[in-house]
Amino acid sequence: MIQLLVAGLTVGSGYALVALGIHIILRATRIVNFAQGEFSVVGGLFALTFVQVLHANSWFALIGATLCGFVLGLAFERLVLRPAARSGEIGLTIATIGTVFILLYGHALVPGWGSLPQPLPAFSGEASDVITAGGVAVGVQSLWAFALLLVALGALYLFFERTYYGKAIRAASNNPLGARLVGIDVRTTGAISVGLAIALAAYGGTIIGPIALVGGAGGVAITIKGFVGAIVGGLESPVGCVAGGLLVGVVEKLLQGVFSYGVADPIVYSLLLLGLLLRPQGLFAARGAIRD
Amino acid sequence: MIARLRADARLLPVLGAIVVAFGAYAHLTGNATFAQAGTYAAIYAIAAVGLSILLGNVNQISVGQAGFFGIGAYSVAYCTAVQNWPFWPAALLGVVVAALVGLVLGFVALRFRGHYLAMATLAFGLIAVGCFHETKALGGAMGIGDIPFARLGPVSLSGEAAYWFAWAVALLVAALSLNLLHGRTGRAFETIRNDELAAEVVGVPTRRYKIFAFAYAGALAGLSGAIYAAYLGIVVSEAVSVALSIDLLLMVVLGGSGGVSGALLGAALIGFLDIAGHQFENWREVAYGVLVVLVVVVAPGGLAGLLRRRATSPPRAERGPVSVVPATRVQAPAASLPLAVDGVTKRFGGLVALDGVSFRLQPATLTSLIGPNGAGKTTLFNAVCGIGRLSAGRVAIGGVDVSGWQPHRIAALGVGRTFQNARLFGEMTVLENVVAGAFRTERSDPASDLFALPRSRRERREANDRARATLARLGLEHVAATYAKDLPFGDRRRVELARAIAADPWLLLVDEPAAGLNAAERTTLHEDLLRLRDAGTTLLLIEHDMRLVMAISDRVMVLEFGRTIADGDASSVRNDPAVIAAYLGTAS
Numbered sequence: 001m002i003q004l005l006v007a008g009l010t011v012g013s014g015y016a017l018v019a020l021g022i023h024i025i026l027r028a029t030r031i032v033n034f035a036q037g038e039f040s041v042v043g044g045l046f047a048l049t050f051v052q053v054l055h056a057n058s059w060f061a062l063i064g065a066t067l068c069g070f071v072l073g074l075a076f077e078r079l080v081l082r083p084a085a086r087s088g089e090i091g092l093t094i095a096t097i098g099t100v101f102i103l104l105y106g107h108a109l110v111p112g113w114g115s116l117p118q119p120l121p122a123f124s125g126e127a128s129d130v131i132t133a134g135g136v137a138v139g140v141q142s143l144w145a146f147a148l149l150l151v152a153l154g155a156l157y158l159f160f161e162r163t164y165y166g167k168a169i170r171a172a173s174n175n176p177l178g179a180r181l182v183g184i185d186v187r188t189t190g191a192i193s194v195g196l197a198i199a200l201a202a203y204g205g206t207i208i209g210p211i212a213l214v215g216g217a218g219g220v221a222i223t224i225k226g227f228v229g230a231i232v233g234g235l236e237s238p239v240g241c242v243a244g245g246l247l248v249g250v251v252e253k254l255l256q257g258v259f260s261y262g263v264a265d266p267i268v269y270s271l272l273l274l275g276l277l278l279r280p281q282g283l284f285a286a287r288g289a290i291r292d
Numbered sequence: 293m294i295a296r297l298r299a300d301a302r303l304l305p306v307l308g309a310i311v312v313a314f315g316a317y318a319h320l321t322g323n324a325t326f327a328q329a330g331t332y333a334a335i336y337a338i339a340a341v342g343l344s345i346l347l348g349n350v351n352q353i354s355v356g357q358a359g360f361f362g363i364g365a366y367s368v369a370y371c372t373a374v375q376n377w378p379f380w381p382a383a384l385l386g387v388v389v390a391a392l393v394g395l396v397l398g399f400v401a402l403r404f405r406g407h408y409l410a411m412a413t414l415a416f417g418l419i420a421v422g423c424f425h426e427t428k429a430l431g432g433a434m435g436i437g438d439i440p441f442a443r444l445g446p447v448s449l450s451g452e453a454a455y456w457f458a459w460a461v462a463l464l465v466a467a468l469s470l471n472l473l474h475g476r477t478g479r480a481f482e483t484i485r486n487d488e489l490a491a492e493v494v495g496v497p498t499r500r501y502k503i504f505a506f507a508y509a510g511a512l513a514g515l516s517g518a519i520y521a522a523y524l525g526i527v528v529s530e531a532v533s534v535a536l537s538i539d540l541l542l543m544v545v546l547g548g549s550g551g552v553s554g555a556l557l558g559a560a561l562i563g564f565l566d567i568a569g570h571q572f573e574n575w576r577e578v579a580y581g582v583l584v585v586l587v588v589v590v591a592p593g594g595l596a597g598l599l600r601r602r603a604t605s606p607p608r609a610e611r612g613p614v615s616v617v618p619a620t621r622v623q624a625p626a627a628s629l630p631l632a633v634d635g636v637t638k639r640f641g642g643l644v645a646l647d648g649v650s651f652r653l654q655p656a657t658l659t660s661l662i663g664p665n666g667a668g669k670t671t672l673f674n675a676v677c678g679i680g681r682l683s684a685g686r687v688a689i690g691g692v693d694v695s696g697w698q699p700h701r702i703a704a705l706g707v708g709r710t711f712q713n714a715r716l717f718g719e720m721t722v723l724e725n726v727v728a729g730a731f732r733t734e735r736s737d738p739a740s741d742l743f744a745l746p747r748s749r750r751e752r753r754e755a756n757d758r759a760r761a762t763l764a765r766l767g768l769e770h771v772a773a774t775y776a777k778d779l780p781f782g783d784r785r786r787v788e789l790a791r792a793i794a795a796d797p798w799l800l801l802v803d804e805p806a807a808g809l810n811a812a813e814r815t816t817l818h819e820d821l822l823r824l825r826d827a828g829t830t831l832l833l834i835e836h837d838m839r840l841v842m843a844i845s846d847r848v849m850v851l852e853f854g855r856t857i858a859d860g861d862a863s864s865v866r867n868d869p870a871v872i873a874a875y876l877g878t879a880s
Contacts, residue, residue: 032407034414083589089406090353094545095588097355097410097538101581105574115574220534224418227411262433266422269415276412277403 002136004257005250010142010211012249013149014040017204018226019233019241020156021197026235027173028193029081031089034096036201037222038103039076043069043202044120044214045113051121052112058123062148062206069202073195081194082187104219117216120209123148127210141210148207152200153242169193221265225252228268231275293482293720296551297473299600303553304466307560311459319452325567327455333563334458335520338465340543340555342512345469347541348550349478350505351485352401356413357540359420360390360510362532364517366424369436369527374429379442383518387511394510398503417537425529435528442522454523461519462559465512466552468742472508473551475741475748476734481505483728486717493677493711494791495703495732504738513540545584548594557595628691630655630799630830636675636685638668638854645671647854648685653799658821658831660841663851664874669834670712672851673801676832677709678702689799704732708797712804712834714784718777722768722787725776726759729794762794766820782813789820799830806837818844842866850874 018036025033046068050061076099084095108115119127123144130137160166172179172189180186205214225248233244248268255264311330318326339361346352367386371377397416404412424430431437442449442457449457472478480501483491491498521527539562547558562580569576587594631653638646645668653659661669674680676687678699686695694702703709708729717725734755736748763769766786771779779787785805792800802821806814814837822844825831835841841848841862848865850858858868865871 032411034407034410080585084585087588087592090347090351090410091588091592093353093407093410094541095585097541098581098584098588101538101542101584102578103581105577105581108574109578221418224411224414260426262422262426266419266426269418269422272415273400273412273419276408277400 002138004253006138006142008250008253009246010139010145010208010249011253012229012246013145014204014208014212014222014245015226015229015248016149016242016245017152017200018222019230019245020238021200021204022223022226022230023235023238023241024193024197024200028169028190028197029077029085029092031081031092031096032227033197034093034223035076035099035103035219036197036226037224038100038107038219039069039072039198039201040205040222041215041219042072042103042107042205043198044205044209045107045110046202047120047206047209048118048214049112058121058206058210061120062203065206066199066203070195070199072202073198074191076198077191077194082191100220100223104217107215113215115215115217117213117218119213120206122210139211145207145211148203149242152203156200156238165189165192169196224272225249225268228272228275231272293478293724295721296600297470297478300551300553300596301470303596303599304463304470307553307556308463310560311463315452315455315459318455324451327452329563329567331455331458331523332520332566333560334455334462335516335523336540336543336563337462337556337559338458338519339513339516339540340547340559341462341465341469341552342509343540344544344547344549344552344555345473345481346505346509347544348548348554349473349481349485350502352502352505353406353410353541354397354413354506354509355410355534355537355541356397356415356417356420357509357513358532358534358536359417360394360513361517361520361536361540362420362424362527362529363390363393363510364514364519365521365527365532366430366436366517367514368518368521369439370430372522373436373439379440379518379522383442383515383522386518387514390514390517391507391511394507395503397510398506401506402499402502414534414537417534421529421533424532431528433529435526435531437526439521439525439527441525442519449522458519458523461515462556465515466556469552471744471748472738472742475738475744475752476731476736477501477504477738477741479724479728480731482720482724483717483731486719487715489679489699490711490715490717491728492699493679493703493709494729495700495795496728497698497700499698508738542580542584544594545587546580546594548596548598548600551596553599554594554596557599561595629653629688630690631676631832632688632691633672633676634686634688636672636687637683638671638675638680639683645854646675649851649854649856650685651849651856651859653830653832655798655830656825656828657846658825658833658844659847659849660833660835660845661849661851662835662838662841663857667851668854669851670803671854673709673803673832673834676702676801677707700732705799706795706797707799707801708792708795709801710785710788710792710803710805712807714788716776716779716784716788716791719775721773721775722779722790723756723759723763723772725787726762726790726794727755729762729791730755730758731795733795759794762790766790767816782809785809786813786817786820789817793824793829797829799832800824801832801834803834804836805833806835806840814840 018040021036022033043065047061047065050056050064080095080099084092107113122141125140127141129140131140160170168184169189172184172186176186226245229245229248230241232247233240252264252268255267314330339357343354343357346354364386367389368382371382372379401409425433447453480496483496484498484501488498543558543562544555546561548554565576591598629652634650635648636646637648649672663669675682678697682695686693689705689707717728734751736751740748763772768786768790771783805817818840845862848862849856850865850871852874857870857874858865
């Protein structure tokens with residue numbers, strides 16, 4: 001039971017960061033990024049390259065992957081989101097779905113990445129190391145993943161609360177016109193938001209790498225589960241997104257433990273539909289479709 | 293809209309000819325791979341047509357079409373391979389179940405828009421594939437194999453026969469879908485795509501049509517899956533995964549969403565590229581992704597949009613003898629009052645926009661509603677039209693209590709309305725806008741539209757003639773073929789008035805019709821409104837132009853902070869101290 005819980009919190013850390021990334025991009029650009037999970041996968045693969053090619057340790061790889069994610073996010077904003085913005089919400093949504101294709105099949109073409117998932121080296125000791133406390137064995141890598149999630153959240157909090165750019169991004173998300181009037185470059189803050197969100201995805205893909213492996217075709221599932229988390233916790237609240245992401249991880253592992261592997265996912269996805277239906281506030285313009 | 297459909301109808305025979313030429317080529321060269329690729333293209337084209345209509349004509353996205361495809365495929369697989377049914381009833385079952393599930397998804401989808409709808413439908417697709425994968429009777433992870441080929445009389449539909457069969461079905465589906473779009477159903481879709489609220493107010497039951505669109509797209513995806521299962525002979529859950537949903541979306545976006553030719557082109561293109569690039573699978577899929585982003589950015593109309601731009605000139609107004617069949621006007625109930633408003637209150641959070649407003653309108657009168665900005669005038673119109681829920685009170689129209697009704701039902705009673713900011717259907721021509729205005733007087737249902745039954749065609753003709761007569765009445769024939777979004781401001785208001793009176797309403801609400809009009813236009817408006825009243829229409833008018841109000845009103849009501857502060861004939865209201873205070877802010 002405790003093991004399932006820990007395993008759930010570990011994969012949940014990844015979902016939480018994807019959920020948070022979806023939240024940040026949604027706030028900045030009013031769009032749900034369907035490729036968020038793919039960026040998480042690609043981020044983990046960046047870390048793998050740092051390890052394999054540059055013989056870096058996992059810590060250095062984590063920093064490298066996060067920075068690469070940031071740059072990739074800036075490119076994504078400049079090459080996909082900004083040009084597609086004219087095509088409206090559905091056009092933008094389709095453009096991010098197109099990006100899923102590019103990343104999903106594109107990463108398999110990169111030498112050393114391939115289409116099969118691979119493990120990332122452990123952050124300390126061996127990947128199989130456990131700490132036994134009170135008769136329960138907990139994986140060290142799971143603890144690292146969880147600790148690194150908290151580090152990221154702390155850093156984000158400081159960024160958004162204490163720095164000029166963080167405050168500017170929040171202002172621009174709240175009221176783009178108002179922000180522009182007080183001299184904030186809304187385009188730049190939008191680009192930085194997207195870069196930050198993708199960097200988070202890459203970071204999330206890396207911290208769970210030693211346990212959940214990196215690479216593979218699971219990006220869409222990660223997106224959806226991150227989104228489920230964001231919906232359950234509340235798309236408009238960053239804390240809710242993180243809590244929701246963790247919760248989804250736990251529920252998924254519990255379901256997998258109780259039922260079979262294949263039953264868990266449909267149930268989690270049903271949660272998404274239920275969550276969307278039962279939490280109308282803040283999700284739709286107003287109750288009912290045609291009220292304005 | 294009609295221009296696009298016409299281009300579609302013209303492309304269809306060309307596509308048919310290409311299909312025949314390609315099939316003949318594959319036959320003569322004995323190239324089985326070609327025939328196979330062509331067959332799959334046709335199968336996917338069927339599902340793509342449904343998605344194209346959903347996405348391009350109704351503006352609803354679905355990333356879960358593979359779920360419906362799976363329902364059709366597994367129905368055929370289970371019923372024929374396990375239960376030994378023949379193909380046809382199994383396929384019919386699949387299509388019906390897919391349509392029913394589509395109804396349910398459509399109902400759920402009413403709650404979502406844009407990317408939320410995309411997420412919700414994606415979740416549906418994932419749930420569906422999970423269910424197929426986990427159901428023991430459907431073979432679990434192994435799927436169902438040994439599915440017999442479909443038979444058409446003595447012919448087994450395999451190899452080249454399957455190619456001809458699949459394309460015959462695809463083109464038939466395309467032709468029927470074009471009928472549907474040409475008919476009243478297509479017009480309803482188009483109004484929904486342009487402006488849902490305005491669509492409701494002209495009497496389109498938008499929810500019902502959106503649900504229908506989901507069911508239709510679901511049925512076509514189910515049909516596509518049914519033919520697929522019998523052709524391939526095996527169905528596994530991976531084949532109906534999210535990748536297929538996204539592939540279908542890809543075909544529709546690349547080909548151009550809306551109408552049918554884009555979907556056929558897209559399916560054919562992807563079918564061809566799938567074969568041409570089969571050694572470079574990953575590169576091919578990356579290229580698809582890049583193409584999709586490029587299409588969204590550079591050519592939102594897709595391939596069909598590019599072809600159309602070359603092929604069609606701007607729409608021309610058709611001329612010819614117009615013999616107008618009068619609309620079956622909804623008769624005003626003789627005995628009761630056109631409008632009775634009783635204690636209507638509307639709160640937005642803490643703000644009270646309407647505070648217990650009560651009044652009655654006598655038949656064939658013109659009443660003006662005036663008051664400072666924010667007095668609640670437009671909110672009152674919304675309350676009468678059924679837009680938003682009343683906080684308290686009731687509204688009766690023609691003696692019928694309509695509180696809590698949907699706007700389209702109220703419109704169907706014979707109520708017309710214009711908006712302060714002229715909500716025209718921008719992507720439709722002026723004539724199409726006015727035709728849409730008479731939507732509630734037509735009766736044709738989706739089934740008769742689909743098969744272009746005489747009733748559907750006759751109604752379409754009559755609706756066009758009547759709309760042209762309405763335009764003539766307001767002197768607007770010269771802009772009939774102009775797209776509403778390209779109209780100058782003054783004409784926009786007049787066209788909206790034309791749309792509102794197209795169905796001969798006996799109660800008409802007009803919101804600031806004179807705003808922004810020049811003196812000559814105001815005079816015309818003045819005459820138009822009086823003519824309507826003299827013809828028996830009851831009018832309620834919001835207006836700031838006092839000269840106009842005083843000149844034409846039988847009665848003037850003044851609203852301030854959601855309350856009626858004065859009510860009477862023009863001269864008594866003009867001299868009312870409370871009114872003067874409200875307008876000039878006299879210290880009291």
